[in-house]
Amino acid sequence: MRTTTTPPPPLHSLRPLRRRHINRLFAAVYTLAILSLFYHHILKLIYSTTPLSFFISLFLFISDAILAYMWSTTQAFRMNPVHRKEFPEKLEKILDREDFPAMDIFICTADPYKEPPIAVVNTALSVMAYDYPTEKLSVYVSDDGGSELTMFAFMEAAKFGKKWLPFCRENNVTERCPDAYFGSNYDQTVKTREIKMMYENMKMKVENVVERGKINDEYISSEEDRQVLSQYWAEDFSRQNHPSVIKVLLNSNNDVDSSGGAMPNLIYVSRQKSNTTPHHFKAGALNALLRVSASMTNSPLILTLDCDMYSNDPLTAQRVLCYLPDKSGRPNCGYVQFPQRYHGLNKADIYACEHKRLFLANPIGMDGLNGPSYVGTGCFFRRRVFFGSPSQYIQPETPELSPNHIVDKPINSKEILSLAHHVAGCNYENQSNWGSKIGFRYGSLVEDYYTGYRLQCEGWQSVFCHPSRPAFLGDVPISLSDVLNQNKRWSVGLLEVGFSKYSPSTFGIRAMGILMGQAYAHYAFWAIWSFPVTIYAFLPSLALLQGLPIFPKVHEPTFILYTFLFIGAYVQDCLDFILTQGTFLRWWSDQRMWLMRSLSSFVFGSIEYAIKCLGVPTHGFNVTSKVMDDELSKRYDQGIFEFGVPSPMFVPLAMAAILNLTAFLGGLVHVLKGGNLSNFFVQIFLAGFGVVNSLPICGAMFLRSDKGRMPTKITITSTLLVGVLYGIASFILKI
């Protein structure tokens, strides 16, 4: 620390957004409107004359109650949104570079065929090249795929890194992810050409090896490497069942780069797996890394990264130092979360993978309360948060793992390595606090959300940091079935939290207050949107086809209420989106994907959750594929929806599209023939709204002939099912 007489310059600032006043006012007005709607609903229920009208009113009542509840949870994000700014350029006025805290960086990968090792390597190199004292950085790669291909890729990366790091430093490169750098408009010089050749050479080898599924003999450069790789060749070594593999690929005490500077530590870890012991997916992997890293370096700061999110800004770690050691802003700040941002989104972001609300707008709102939730990647933690609340420290069972333990032996020493293997063992956690009271928490498929939530319940706070140059950039799934499956996994994991004894709506509200509890409840109950959206997608159209009006007529006062509620919600949603660096086009995609996810991912997620509750084993963590198919990428770039595979998740989407189209046309014919528009206006409007939203689905069913069109099987099944629904509706009306 430097000693100065003047007070140190502030390292960050905080500004509440003005729109919070309007949000609060609007919330009050909208609440009144919702109350009037329920008054109307109750009257309708009481005065319903037939069982049919009673049940229709009941369905609409429940749907609106769920919509109203979800609306109420979103208010937490709107009450006090804030903006922060940090000043990393002032950091060195306060803290000498040699006093920067050490940092352990965790990178998770789980499948070399879904997560190409060359991309994982790129992620690792991008953080190894941080503008930070190199000897203080340790990169730990967790390979849940237990794959020699990934190990091989990292052996190559360790060699290439020795050239890449000095190259970045000497040329002041901002794009420190090699793939991003060579894909950018970089200076063509002898030096850049030389390094590009080296990179291409490494990439060729790694891709070649993955393609063949095995390592060419001539690629193995030393006897030591051969020995390491031979572990994977043992007969009983499989992905689900193998001993732990830990290899120090770079050691900052010995390894130097081509210009003589220190290299960061680079450690490959594949924890022990056994068919009979649960491994808890990513949370389990992170806990293994937490312990292995404790035994080797035990740095006070930890960054967790998914293999598909590379660093896009070498100054990011320094930005974090503007918050974490500084006690002035949030004394109990346990983590600094950066938004998940993506490269390669198409113009309209057709699948709304940007998740602007989840990753940008909502965290800004939560930052004005106790801080954002943890989103799994791009998050810097204080190691201490994993060991009990700010006031109640929990000692891990092995004293060497405690966050204040100082490692005094070289990472390659026998004692350290044997401890590392011990703590990476699959039975190590038996009868311990790991996953329940310490480390990343088990019990939900969205371990990130759940862990952040439990930490915040314990009293830890967090900070949201979103500099204008994205700190990290990730890949997005580019086919609809991948997107829907990812969202299905999320909804299962969220329901697991929502209906647990730690439910945010009970436990959360008690622990953190109403607003934080509501914010977390908003996510936990995402999947219940499936009910109202499904009802609104089917019921009005079915009734319309039967000539049965179910909403207020245009001249009735409740019609104005309905109009206000609909337009009010939609306009506020749109404004929120656009004011958070959004475009109208992307907002349109976002609301469409909300409907599509509600109709499929959330429905299937709820069913899977229910099955899981009954004790039937389900999929678990289905890793999203990051492999790019050229033809598919091309269609994605043109903004064309990708169906292609006959996924059952498409059935409700196709059914809603067919039914709404039929009902809308039927409604028009009715009006054109002189029928009463006023009675059916709301239903015709809803069907029309459904049609506009399902244009890409109709196109994929009836107009397209490319490989990404809707499989004929799905179209036929859906048409038949709509027929059955229509039949049932007619039957019910007759009795």
Ligand SMILES: O=c1ccn([C@@H]2O[C@H](COP(=O)(O)OP(=O)(O)O[C@H]3O[C@H](CO)[C@@H](O)[C@H](O)[C@H]3O)[C@@H](O)[C@H]2O)c(=O)[nH]1
């Ligand atoms: O058994 C497993 C399964 C997954 N992973 C890793 O977890 C990460 C996320 O997996 P991915 O398939 O990319 O899931 P996404 O849905 O894209 O990820 C989001 O949702 C996850 C929770 O469901 C969070 O963990 C992620 O951080 C968040 O970005 C990847 O690095 C995987 O390698 C493991 O390490 N072990």
Ligand SMILES: [Mn+2]
């Ligand atoms: Mn991912």
